[in-house]
Amino acid sequence: MNTQTIKEEQPLPEGEQGSAMNGADALVASLEREGVEVVFAYPGGASMELHQSLTRSKSIRTILPRQEQGGGFMAHGYARATGKAGVCMATSGPGATNLVTCIADAYMDSIPLIAITGQVYQQFIGKSAFQETDFFGMTLPVVKHSYLVLDAEDLPRVVKEAFYLAESGRPGPVVIDIPKDVQQAVFEPFFPAEVGDIPGYKLDLPKASDDELTEVLRLITEAKKPVLYTGGGIISADAHEELKEFAEVTGLPVTHTLMGLGVFDPAHPQSLYWYGMHGTVAGNWAVCESDLLLCAGARFDDRITGKVDKYAQEAYVIHFDVDKSEHSKNVHAHFPIRTDIKYALKRLCELAKEQGFQKPDLTEWFTSLDKWKEEQPFHYTKGEHITSQEAVEALYEESKGEAIITTGVGQHQMWAAQYYKFKEPRTYISSLGLGTMGFGYPAAIGVKVARPDKEVIDIDGDGSFLMNVQELATAKIEKINAKCLLLNNQHLGMVVQWEDRFYESVRGHTILCDLENIGGPDNLDAIYPDFITMAAGFGVKARRISKREDLRDGIREMLEADEPYLLEIIVPYTEHVLPMIPQGKSAKEILTD
Amino acid sequence: MRHVISILVENKFGVLARITGLFSGRGFNIDTLNVGPTHVEGRSRITATLKGDDKSLDQCVKQLDKLIDVIDIQNFVEGEAVGRELVVVKVNADSRSRPEITQICDIFRGKIIDVSTDSLIVEVTGNESKLQAFLELIAPFGVLEQARTGTVSIRRGKLYN
Numbered sequence: 001m002n003t004q005t006i007k008e009e010q011p012l013p014e015g016e017q018g019s020a021m022n023g024a025d026a027l028v029a030s031l032e033r034e035g036v037e038v039v040f041a042y043p044g045g046a047s048m049e050l051h052q053s054l055t056r057s058k059s060i061r062t063i064l065p066r067q068e069q070g071g072g073f074m075a076h077g078y079a080r081a082t083g084k085a086g087v088c089m090a091t092s093g094p095g096a097t098n099l100v101t102c103i104a105d106a107y108m109d110s111i112p113l114i115a116i117t118g119q120v121y122q123q124f125i126g127k128s129a130f131q132e133t134d135f136f137g138m139t140l141p142v143v144k145h146s147y148l149v150l151d152a153e154d155l156p157r158v159v160k161e162a163f164y165l166a167e168s169g170r171p172g173p174v175v176i177d178i179p180k181d182v183q184q185a186v187f188e189p190f191f192p193a194e195v196g197d198i199p200g201y202k203l204d205l206p207k208a209s210d211d212e213l214t215e216v217l218r219l220i221t222e223a224k225k226p227v228l229y230t231g232g233g234i235i236s237a238d239a240h241e242e243l244k245e246f247a248e249v250t251g252l253p254v255t256h257t258l259m260g261l262g263v264f265d266p267a268h269p270q271s272l273y274w275y276g277m278h279g280t281v282a283g284n285w286a287v288c289e290s291d292l293l294l295c296a297g298a299r300f301d302d303r304i305t306g307k308v309d310k311y312a313q314e315a316y317v318i319h320f321d322v323d324k325s326e327h328s329k330n331v332h333a334h335f336p337i338r339t340d341i342k343y344a345l346k347r348l349c350e351l352a353k354e355q356g357f358q359k360p361d362l363t364e365w366f367t368s369l370d371k372w373k374e375e376q377p378f379h380y381t382k383g384e385h386i387t388s389q390e391a392v393e394a395l396y397e398e399s400k401g402e403a404i405i406t407t408g409v410g411q412h413q414m415w416a417a418q419y420y421k422f423k424e425p426r427t428y429i430s431s432l433g434l435g436t437m438g439f440g441y442p443a444a445i446g447v448k449v450a451r452p453d454k455e456v457i458d459i460d461g462d463g464s465f466l467m468n469v470q471e472l473a474t475a476k477i478e479k480i481n482a483k484c485l486l487l488n489n490q491h492l493g494m495v496v497q498w499e500d501r502f503y504e505s506v507r508g509h510t511i512l513c514d515l516e517n518i519g520g521p522d523n524l525d526a527i528y529p530d531f532i533t534m535a536a537g538f539g540v541k542a543r544r545i546s547k548r549e550d551l552r553d554g555i556r557e558m559l560e561a562d563e564p565y566l567l568e569i570i571v572p573y574t575e576h577v578l579p580m581i582p583q584g585k586s587a588k589e590i591l592t593d
Numbered sequence: 594m595r596h597v598i599s600i601l602v603e604n605k606f607g608v609l610a611r612i613t614g615l616f617s618g619r620g621f622n623i624d625t626l627n628v629g630p631t632h633v634e635g636r637s638r639i640t641a642t643l644k645g646d647d648k649s650l651d652q653c654v655k656q657l658d659k660l661i662d663v664i665d666i667q668n669f670v671e672g673e674a675v676g677r678e679l680v681v682v683k684v685n686a687d688s689r690s691r692p693e694i695t696q697i698c699d700i701f702r703g704k705i706i707d708v709s710t711d712s713l714i715v716e717v718t719g720n721e722s723k724l725q726a727f728l729e730l731i732a733p734f735g736v737l738e739q740a741r742t743g744t745v746s747i748r749r750g751k752l753y754n
Binding site: 005006007136137140141144145146148165198199200201323324325327328329 | 602603606607610611614615618632633634636652655656658659660661662663664
């Protein structure tokens with residue numbers, strides 16, 4: 001029988017031929033060629049070969065976290081702060097599994113992360129070898145792409161591709177799993193200058209057509225209650241300036257997700273700030289009542305929409321996204337447009353100018369919006385004790401709103417977003433899709449490494465902070481000046497809030513101290529654990545505050561410290577994050593007290 | 594509704610796991626699955642048939658399309674593509690029943706590919722309903738073993754792109 005197989009001729013790639021070296025050296029040389037400045041790496045048997053190579057690198061700083069998850073979040077923080085891929089590394093087995101949460105987190109928030117793991121010798125794969133796990137298989141559902149490198153000669157190409165895939169289009173995590181024999185194999189690597197052809201991945205970003213964009217402009221002209229809803233896609237695409245111009249050209253009110261914090265100045269008259277479960281009343285109601293919803297670089301998460309069939313019921317939905325799988329995933333898009341957001345916004349402004357675009361008259365609409373903004377701002381009551389809201393507000397004022405804030409997950413995360421007014425992209429760095437407690441402090445370390453010029457503060461809760469408290473050691477030993485404002489209420493505050501609202505305040509394992517003697521501003525002796533002593537054990541400066549008169553002084557002391565610093569503020573656990581749209585409810589059912 | 598999804602992939606290890614994982618993670622049960630190389634070196638075609646509501650399957654197809662190793666994906670609608678399955682079945686057959694089985698086999702344009710004193714192996718190709726009809730007729734003789742490929746399917750007419 002005759003069979004015909006077509007062989008596609010591949011042109012020889014351009015690049016550089018290296019001299020003989022082992023796989024580990026080739027990997028490090030490839031990372032250097034990608035401009036990697038820092039890797040967050042915890043060694044072990046299957047990755048020590050890589051660490052030996054890292055010791056020889058002149059341009060890469062290797063930071064040793066105290067747990068692999070800490071390293072993963074440091075790399076995440078670094079990526080969030082810079083837009084460049086963050087690199088973390090761990091050994092096989094438990095080292096690798098400790099990275100899984102970080103990879104899932106980066107996947108949910110579309111963050112470029114390169115996770116490099118050692119793997120057992122190929123001859124031991126599948127034999128239940130010591131510290132063996134199928135990491136390639138385990139991470140399949142949470143990666144943008146992954147590689148198990150079986151041949152050392154593939155390493156330079158794999159690294160080149162991995163960075164390209166992680167950073168381009170909709171960013172995401174890429175895993176590179178490298179067996180130890182591949183790390184040890186000696187060969188003459190060829191370092192390609194460019195990414196070769198990847199048949200299943202378009203190298204060019206999609207661009208909206210002029211026809212589509214002209215139609216968008218026409219729809220805006222006709223709208224009575226339009227809203228522009230944006231998110232993290234604006235930050236990934238570095239399109240905040242284009243967003244501002246487009247908003248001003250069209251006069252549309254702008255609201256965004258938590259991922260989008262910092263894309264649009266909250267002081268701008270068109271800003272409704274962020275919306276969703278705990279976002280502004282004005283933002284939520286505006287979207288709810290809109291007749292035209294322009295979504296750009298956001299994905300209609302359930303924390304944004306609430307009950308989907310009650311969400312923006314009257315609105316004609318235009319959805320710009322670089323990832324077409326987001327179109328109509330959660331909310332039906334009447335007009336889906338697959339495009340690079342930066343291009344689309346820029347081109348919309350150009351077309352508006354060319355076509356003599358007339359802003360719609362939105363006077364009436366803004367009368368309602370301004371009224372909601374004025375009548376329903378974020379608010380809290382000052383009581384006897386310092387509350388978390390008050391502490392965040394004081395931090396905002398004392399730091400002049402110029403710090404980069406990371407957070408854990410829970411009430412403090414929402415209060416940070418409500419009372420620290422974010423004006424610049426990449427300044428609110430938080431685990432938003434996956435919602436991983438313990439994210440804040442290691443992320444702050446990664447951010448500080450990327451942005452030594454900025455004040456970097458983790459606003460954290462006592463539950464979250466304890467989950468990666470070991471990273472105080474990293475900050476101290478590596479001299480990374482990351483601060484922590486710890487809002488200690490001795491409880492898992494957000495779950496407690498839900499218990500109060502929906503479960504008759506039955507405490508289902510949400511108390512973190514002695515159940516018989518609960519700590520708080522009125523019972524300081526019972527506070528547990530003793531974070532101040534703990535910090536002392538790590539050699540990190542710390543101070544506890546429980547009285548209002550000490551608050552500003554404490555914050556100033558933290559800001560002035562030229563080293564890692566923990567400022568613990570004892571707050572009551574009785575505060576609720578408001579407003580709140582209960583799960584499964586619509587924006588109109590928002591609770592404001 | 595029943596869907597036939599045809600996926601052109603790079604022939605790399607893990608690609609099948611990536612694809613089936615996307616189905617299983619969304620609660621789709623794959624009815625049939627077939628994988629084989631194509632005429633282009635390094636490329637394979639996967640044909641999966643499964644049931645599911647159109648909207649969630651459409652989302653699944655978009656997610657599959659995002660996989661780096663997936664080059665092209667098509668969700669065939671009725672009549673748009675031709676598909677065939679192959680079944681090989683070992684049936685009880687002695688000298689008395691052999692002629693009747695052979696006759697049924699002829700009607701379905703099947704082939705007898707192995708004979709022994711007390712059994713036959715028959716090969717039949719066709720679409721799902723044809724194979725079903727054949728298997729029903731053959732069942733009374735006593736099926737000893739059966740193996741069946743999934744549907745392999747290809748779009749009618751010229752390649753569109």
